[in-house]
Amino acid sequence: MLSEQNRYCRQLEHGFNRVFFRAMASIRFLWLLNAKTANAMKTLVRSGICACSRKRNICSSPSRLQNMSAWVIDQFGSNGVLRFTEEISLPVINVSSEVMIKVNAASLNPLDVAMRGGYGATLLNLRRDPSSVLSSSNEFPLILGRDVSGTVVDCGSGVTHFVPGDEVWAAIPPWKQGSLAEYVKLTEYEVSHKPKSLSHAEAASIPYVASTALSALVNAGGLCRESCADKRVLITGASGGVGTFSIQLLKAWGAHVTVTCSQNAEGLVRGLGADEVVDYTAEDAPQQLELMPKFDVILDNVGGDTEQWAMGLLKPWSGAKYVTLVSPLLLNTDSMGLVDGTFQAGCALHNKAFENMLSRGVFYRWAFYAPDGPALDDISTLVDGGKILPVVEAQFPFSQVPQAFQKLEHGHARGKTVVKVSEEDDSQGETVESEQGMQEKAQGS
Numbered sequence: 001m002l003s004e005q006n007r008y009c010r011q012l013e014h015g016f017n018r019v020f021f022r023a024m025a026s027i028r029f030l031w032l033l034n035a036k037t038a039n040a041m042k043t044l045v046r047s048g049i050c051a052c053s054r055k056r057n058i059c060s061s062p063s064r065l066q067n068m069s070a071w072v073i074d075q076f077g078s079n080g081v082l083r084f085t086e087e088i089s090l091p092v093i094n095v096s097s098e099v100m101i102k103v104n105a106a107s108l109n110p111l112d113v114a115m116r117g118g119y120g121a122t123l124l125n126l127r128r129d130p131s132s133v134l135s136s137s138n139e140f141p142l143i144l145g146r147d148v149s150g151t152v153v154d155c156g157s158g159v160t161h162f163v164p165g166d167e168v169w170a171a172i173p174p175w176k177q178g179s180l181a182e183y184v185k186l187t188e189y190e191v192s193h194k195p196k197s198l199s200h201a202e203a204a205s206i207p208y209v210a211s212t213a214l215s216a217l218v219n220a221g222g223l224c225r226e227s228c229a230d231k232r233v234l235i236t237g238a239s240g241g242v243g244t245f246s247i248q249l250l251k252a253w254g255a256h257v258t259v260t261c262s263q264n265a266e267g268l269v270r271g272l273g274a275d276e277v278v279d280y281t282a283e284d285a286p287q288q289l290e291l292m293p294k295f296d297v298i299l300d301n302v303g304g305d306t307e308q309w310a311m312g313l314l315k316p317w318s319g320a321k322y323v324t325l326v327s328p329l330l331l332n333t334d335s336m337g338l339v340d341g342t343f344q345a346g347c348a349l350h351n352k353a354f355e356n357m358l359s360r361g362v363f364y365r366w367a368f369y370a371p372d373g374p375a376l377d378d379i380s381t382l383v384d385g386g387k388i389l390p391v392v393e394a395q396f397p398f399s400q401v402p403q404a405f406q407k408l409e410h411g412h413a414r415g416k417t418v419v420k421v422s423e424e425d426d427s428q429g430e431t432v433e434s435e436q437g438m439q440e441k442a443q444g445s
Ligand SMILES: NC(=O)C1=CN([C@@H]2O[C@H](COP(=O)(O)OP(=O)(O)OC[C@H]3O[C@@H](n4cnc5c(N)ncnc54)[C@H](OP(=O)(O)O)[C@@H]3O)[C@@H](O)[C@H]2O)C=CC1
Pocket: 109, 110, 111, 209, 212, 236, 237, 238, 239, 240, 241, 242, 243, 260, 261, 262, 280, 301, 302, 325, 326, 327, 367, 368, 369, 411, 412, 413, 414, 415
């Protein structure tokens, strides 16, 4: 037992140190790179002599346009800072691997509400594209929206997987301008062909939560399609965007899935395939979970004190993993600055990881969204195969983006909130209601 314990400790220390020092090195590199290139790029782009854009024949639809419509913020704050404008400069392709997408639908995530208030600005500003903002130290006007489903309208000369006219979906990294706009620019690697069976509105509900869930379950949780059959997974906060997607992915991979959610979400999560459901508002919820066989992986979408009671639910000394999506990293860098904030967060992670490894032999990990177009290709296959359904709770027209934010701020999400940016005909003609889709899935299984 002791040698097992030592082995896990060594693995953990080695892994953590590698990740921590690489992260610090990357941050330093990006900082330097950003400072050096921002001014040069800005001058080139603003004066219109950027070699790439001068050479390029920007594709048919946006070619005559200089500006586009978008919802932007010019300062951080509450819903009042959202402003509709028709005078935002069109994104310009200035790297050969970039594609320009005409946005048909977007969706909102809790991150959009947080970013509207300034969350993560310190770290995210390190990576912003200097051509898309006014200056390297000023991120405004900032366009929110992390999911896109739309049509490729232009490609850089090095793009190999997409051509104008392709219908695509993508999760937009938070350091890039978002999808609450007519057009968005991404690199080829971040984009994937949209599932044929979904309308744009349905498709927009999936990429960001899918990329986050894959990062958490696969990269941090060590799960994969091949290894899931005998795994027991607990998902907390399962009725929201990440949870409703994760249940379906894990069931498609053959895992046994237990979830926590409010009582009134039980029908939803059972319809998506959850094997066991615990109402977290019930007084005996912790006891119900303790009576169950131990878990191999816990995906925590709730944070707070969850880790205090959840750690004891993992199989001890077996490589079991607790993965949380709620970490203090960005809050720390916002309040303490980049270096101190990263250092504090690193120390907190280090301490918790060691404590849990030494006392129980379980891994403690933070997970973050990671852009991954090729992984979305696999999700597309699962969607078209009927294994994963979009869970769209509410849809808003582009004119009602502030109302969509209000809906999200209200909390108690049951799936995703979608914004239809373009009123053009959707590829499927109509949006399948999530309830109906789930009923069909439940009947089929
Ligand atoms: N680190 C990263 O890169 C990322 C982090 N996240 C974070 O992950 C979390 C989940 O994201 P997402 O699914 O999009 O969020 P949502 O807002 O879509 O869903 C949260 C869900 O949790 C439920 N809930 C709230 N409190 C509890 C509780 N104590 N126990 C069980 N369920 C609860 C809510 O319903 P109700 O209140 O009715 O119970 C709601 O359905 C968020 O905190 C988000 O910020 C998300 C994406 C990326």
